[in-house]
Amino acid sequence: MAALNIKKGSTSHSAYDLRDFHSEVERSHTLAVLVDNEAGVLARVIGLFSGRGYNIDSLTVAEVDHKGHRSRITIVTRGTVAVIDQIKAQLGRIVPVHQVIDLTTESTPVERELALFKVSGTGDKRVEALRLADIFRANVVDSTLESFVFEITGTPEKIDAFAELMRPLGLCDVARTGVAALPRGV
Amino acid sequence: MARQMTGAKMVVQALKDHGVDTIFGYPGGAVLPIYDEIFQQNDIRHILVRHEQAAVHMAEGYARSTGKPGCVLVTSGPGATNAVTGLTDALMDSIPLVVFSGQVPTFMIGTDGFQEADTVGITRPCTKHNWLVKESEKLAETIHQAFHVATSGRPGPVLIDIPKDVQFATGTYSEPKAARVDHYQPKVKGDLDAITKLVELIETAERPIFYTGGGVINSGTAASQLMCELVDATGFPITSTLMGLGAYPASGKNWLGMLGMHGLYEANLAMHGCDLMINLGARFDDRITGRVADFSPKSTKVHVDIDASSINKIVPVDLPIVGDVGHVLEDALKIWKSRGRKVNKEGLAKWWAKIEGWKKVNCLAYTNSEKTIKPQYALQRLEALTKGRDRYITTEVGQHQMWAAQFLGFDAPNRWMTSGGLGTMGYGFPASIGVQIAHPDALVINVAGEASWLMNMQEMGTATQFRTPVKQFILNNERLGMVRQWQQLLHGERYSHSWSESLPDFVKLAESFGWKGIRCEDPAELDDAIMEMLNYDGPVLFDCLVEKHENCFPMIPSGKPHNEMLLAADAEAFKSGATLV
Ligand SMILES: Cc1ncc(C[n+]2csc(CCOP(=O)(O)OP(=O)(O)O)c2C)c(N)n1
């Protein structure tokens, strides 16, 4: 029946939502969740993900506004359009959540992660580790005659690449902060 | 005006300030200071239950029959853990509750103290929100926020955990209006462009249907009235979920009956064949949709819900409208009227003709008997003999619940209280006491199964003590009937543990608590027995011995689409093959 045919091609302002909810394609999304910094708020967010079976690839949380008691939780998650929409709606329902920002739909966000790498070795391997660290602009923050601790900041991909290179050179320990992200521009 | 008082006193003061007249509870060490305050006042009535789960169900019955939040008070540890089923039930059915639990003193938290439990941890996933209050200075504000959260947006249960030292400590009591609630203000107004689109769809649809749920009832009586106005003015057919019964009168001319797994044939087929589905405050539960991929395949779907997360959760919809059903309906009616009250008359006439054909199937037909009471017959008689009375019905969970939904008619909202989302056996009896406490002069009947009823039978003492003349109408098939039905149809008639063994003598049981007990097994005596129950001024336990092997039809086996519904006649032919969910 023609009268009920809805025009395809909606915008975010149109009443009809015509994004492909049936799409099975999963995509990574970075969500920023602004919350009241109250006891249990992180447990609520994490409990939502585990209770409803959503993925968490990375999670960081810290107070960003001391006076206003606001914290920012940055979550990297994966899912189809429908699942990501559900995650956002579910997060928005949590009482101490003020805002849920999907940094991935607006544009690709600025994402940075900090990591510490302990690499132990001597001789050529040690020299090569130092040379690669220089290329990646990693800093040496601790050294002994047999080891270095490198500090590196960058996108998660850059840190992954650095880890790959360090592995054969004696990588023995890694600590990563998880992603901090902001949208580009104003 | 700020006043100094103890935390325990603040609890009672806040209850008064929020207009609470009743609290359901059970004392224990960690709430003794609050009980001491309750002792010293007369504004708030405390109903002493026999088990904390029942306290929560009573509060649910109270809340659902009044539209006001229900209040509960329990002690720490076992008191709080006993409340968990009730909290989950209220969360699933969106019932506003404010539950207070005692906690060990702040300095003991984390030491595995006597009757310590991580109550906020345990109840976090089964409340809308919860708080552990560690300072008496924050207590009043927290309680005021709790009432706001429980009753705003999609309602739900909240819990406030109060350590014993906070109950003793003195702090400043702030008034409800001073509480900060601006951070939680769900959107109630729907988007006007979207509502206009809805009106356009209403004007042109050939095969429309209203699919309504508990959200309409939660939105308040005005929402039900607006809905009835729109349904009657458009002439569209309307069906409802188990939760939404009564929002549109069962005697109304556009009523198709309940839909879903045990819903009416005409309602489910109309859902399957419609071209416009207007979902008002329902949530596409799996008991409604059957197999999602085949759910109403040809319709344009509109979903009005105050909870954005309900939209597109299960069934993708074409036109989402986030807002309170009442507000959205008001705007929709205004716009529809201003545009000339148009509907597609020709299309509608054909649609109704089709629906009338489905109605002729007479899907609730059953073979009556002169020897044994058929459960359907018992409910038809109950309906006939209570029609026109100020009547409230609660139910337990099982076949009797579905038959009650099929055979009892509700002409007003807030008259039907059943555990929908969680399906909690043991809900109905305490809920009926909660309803009766709120409506002392009304006729309150719990339609029960014998197995469910036993799950909270200890509340007989509560009913006696508080003189609630609740009528417990047990359709006793000596079976976990719904389980038996599934085993018969889907598990090769292997009846694993679905007998109700070692049942009590219900009449003697009734008498031992000072109730009236009635037993009836002869269809010819049923009317007199029901009248005896109705005329008795006090609680009655009615043991209605019914046919043991009756099945509840129609039935959509789970995982099947609406148009593969089983009617009583098909059941014989039905070969298992449905997925069991
Ligand atoms: C607390 C709880 N445990 C188990 C179930 C599963 N269950 C659903 S219906 C049912 C049988 C109910 O028997 P009865 O109350 O006698 O009602 P009938 O189906 O016989 O009318 C059971 C065990 C449930 N819904 N709730």
Ligand SMILES: [Mg+2]
């Ligand atoms: Mg039974």
